[in-house]
Amino acid sequence: MGWTIAIHGGAGTIARAEMNAEKEQAYRDALHASLEAGAAVLREGGAAEEAVLAAVASMEDSPLFNAGHGATLTAAGHAELDAALMLDDGRAGAITGARRIRNPVRAAQAVMRHTKHVLLQGEAADDLAAECGLVMADPGYFVTPHRLAQLEKAQQSGELVLDHDGRTGTVGAVARDATGALAAATSTGGMTNKRPGRVGDSPVIGAGTWADPRVAVSCTGTGEAFLRCAAAHEVAARMRLAGETLEQATRFVVEQAVPEAGGSGGLIAVDAAGSFALPFNTAGMYRGAWREGDAPEVAIFCD
Secondary structure (H helix, E strand, O other): OOOEEEEEEEEEOOOHHHOOHHHHHHHHHHHHHHHHHHHHHHHOOOOHHHHHHHHHHHHHOOOOOEOHHHOOOOOOOOOOEEEEEEEOOOOEEEEEEEOOEOOHHHHHHHHHHHOOOOEEEHHHHHHHHHHOOOOEOOHHHHOOHHHHHHHHHHHHHOOOEOOEOOEOEOEEEEEEOOOOOEEEEEEEOOOEOOOOOOOOOOOOEOOOEEEOOOEEEEEEEOHHHHHHOOHHHHHHHHHHHOOOOHHHHHHHHHHHHHHHOOOOEEEEEEEOOOOEEOOEOOOEEEEEEEEOOOOOEEEEEOO
């Protein structure tokens, strides 16, 4: 069956009319770079864990996505970074509210590998990352001109902003490696103009991120809705308890469970057979997938 990797760079109101050719190509190039980073690990026989970390870190380093360098800003004008990693053997690590970690997803791995905990927050997450020798950054690294302008616009209107100008929330990756192991990782800056301390679904195991021997899932969208319906775990539960296929389970969650919980968005998932699904209920979702022996594919809009 070989290896499979799938990625997302956020789902939301991505309007084709607002996406000029240069901007669209920049996103497609960034998605291809993320896929290549993950596939490079898998081609060499590497683990799904390392593949999803490499794919997500690639998007965290890009200012195009709402994670790492391109993270949104809180009402106080700083970035609060969330990330999670889960493996199919039940091991997991996550961070929330970090402010100095260049690649938050690697700090999630550090929590899993170097502590007895699953989730660390704020300064504790930053401190662990530094102790483990991860690359740190000044908080100003995460304040980009685009996100500052977005925050100013949101504060003028008094609104929370999940997505704006086609740049949406959350990045993630799921993979099956050559041994059949599965892994999922997710990273985000959350919402523009959010109350400091707000936590969405991305770092919450079972809500925005999940992996078990059947399926690995990473979600993107309205975090509160994905939390309310435990979206990522719901996919796994429907496959395990109801015998649904990957396609059936992911479609139910995206088309019924999340909207009923008051939100919108999408997810990516890969199962034990190496099949993948990338459903969403918004105008678009930055996404891509690559299965061994096939060509990599990336897409943005509904087509």
